[in-house]
Amino acid sequence: xxxxxxxxxxxxxxxxxxxxxxxxxxxxxxxxxxxxxxxxxxxxxxxxxxxxxxxxxxxxxxxxxxxxxxxxxxxxxxxxxxxxxxxxxxxxxx
Amino acid sequence: xxxxxxxxxxxxxxxxxxxxxxxxxxxxxxxxxxxxxxxxxxxxxxxxxxxxxxxxxxxxxxxxxxxxxxxxxxxxxxxxxxxxxxxxxxxxxxxxxxxxxxxxxxxxxxxxxxxxxxxxxxxxxxxxxxxxxxxxxxxxxxxxxxxxxxxxxxxxxxxxxxxxxxxxxxxxxxxxxxxxxxxxxxxxxxxxxxxxxxxxxxxxxxxxxxxxxxxxxxxxxxxxxxxxxxxxxxxxxxxxxxxxxxxxxxxxxxxx
Numbered sequence: 001x002x003x004x005x006x007x008x009x010x011x012x013x014x015x016x017x018x019x020x021x022x023x024x025x026x027x028x029x030x031x032x033x034x035x036x037x038x039x040x041x042x043x044x045x046x047x048x049x050x051x052x053x054x055x056x057x058x059x060x061x062x063x064x065x066x067x068x069x070x071x072x073x074x075x076x077x078x079x080x081x082x083x084x085x086x087x088x089x090x091x092x093x094x
Numbered sequence: 095x096x097x098x099x100x101x102x103x104x105x106x107x108x109x110x111x112x113x114x115x116x117x118x119x120x121x122x123x124x125x126x127x128x129x130x131x132x133x134x135x136x137x138x139x140x141x142x143x144x145x146x147x148x149x150x151x152x153x154x155x156x157x158x159x160x161x162x163x164x165x166x167x168x169x170x171x172x173x174x175x176x177x178x179x180x181x182x183x184x185x186x187x188x189x190x191x192x193x194x195x196x197x198x199x200x201x202x203x204x205x206x207x208x209x210x211x212x213x214x215x216x217x218x219x220x221x222x223x224x225x226x227x228x229x230x231x232x233x234x235x236x237x238x239x240x241x242x243x244x245x246x247x248x249x250x251x252x253x254x255x256x257x258x259x260x261x262x263x264x265x266x267x268x269x270x271x272x273x274x275x276x277x278x279x280x281x282x283x284x285x286x287x288x289x290x291x292x293x294x295x296x297x298x299x300x301x302x303x304x305x306x307x308x309x310x311x312x313x314x315x316x317x318x319x320x321x322x323x324x325x326x327x328x329x330x331x332x333x334x335x336x337x338x339x340x341x342x343x344x345x346x347x348x349x350x
Contacts, residue, residue: 007255061216063217063218063241066247069247
């Protein structure tokens with residue numbers, strides 16, 4: 001599954017990775033609901049770090065679209081809130 | 095996904111999809127230009143901040159030297175004043191250093207964005223030529239929308255990244271402009287030491303005062319030697335003190 005981190009590029013993730021990430025995604029969602037900037041920042045950083053760690057960068061010249069798009073690390077809570085769907089940033093694949 | 099739908103819309107409105115390919119390619123090149131300009135703009139701002147840091151650090155060094163000089167002359171009050179001004183300057187330098195780091199970060203991000211976009215634009219160009227060469231109207235829509243989907247997403251992302259960098263840089267440029275004005279107006283010279291550098295002029299005054307004192311002291315000693323020293327002995331004790339010095343060369347002149 002191809003994911004884009006805004007401002008960074010595209011990353012290929014396996015479905016197993018996706019399930020792992022759903023946990024972090026939930027934490028992020030909760031942080032936004034509670035409006036806690038600190039928890040939000042940490043959760044976003046955590047999510048992006050895990051995506052980078054587990055995923056494989058797509059070749060630069062690939063013209064494939066991404067399945068979903070993740071915010072950049074400096075994104076504000078407002079920006080991320082606007083990007084959130086019903087299932088958080090990462091759709092539930094199971 | 096927002097980007098994808100936009101690309102599809104653009105496709106619908108054009109009769110020959112091949113034209114859309116060329117049009118999009120033009121747009122991609124324009125965006126690439128824009129990103130490169132963005133990199134250059136950020137680099138300019140970064141250099142400007144570097145220069146400002148340098149200037150402020152020079153002022154800070156000067157104040158440090160002044161405070162040492164003042165302390166050397168036993169003027170703790172003046173030394174304290176110089177150090178106080180220096181610490182004010184230091185917080186400004188710290189702020190600028192933080193900005194510098196941010197600008198470096200933006201510069202790096204944009205440089206990478208330009209590289210990514212360049213790679214995708216190149217790939218798109220190749221794809222575009224292939225599609226054109228093997229064009230059949232039936233296939234074209236799918237092939238073209240496939241080629242579009244990835245590049246338009248990248249363009250959307252890069253476009254936003256450039257915008258973010260521009261916003262950040264503009265904000266910093268405003269602050270850098272204020273520091274430049276401050277430097278140019280000489281107000282900072284005032285702060286650090288001009289008008290015409292009050293700390294320096296005080297130090298100069300003390301230095302010249304002590305210079306004068308020193309000279310006076312030397313003169314006094316010379317005169318003192320004249321009154322109580324060896325000359326009167328040569329004269330055989332005519333002994334009217336200070337006047338001797340004036341009298342003596344007179345006599346030598348007459349003798350010659």
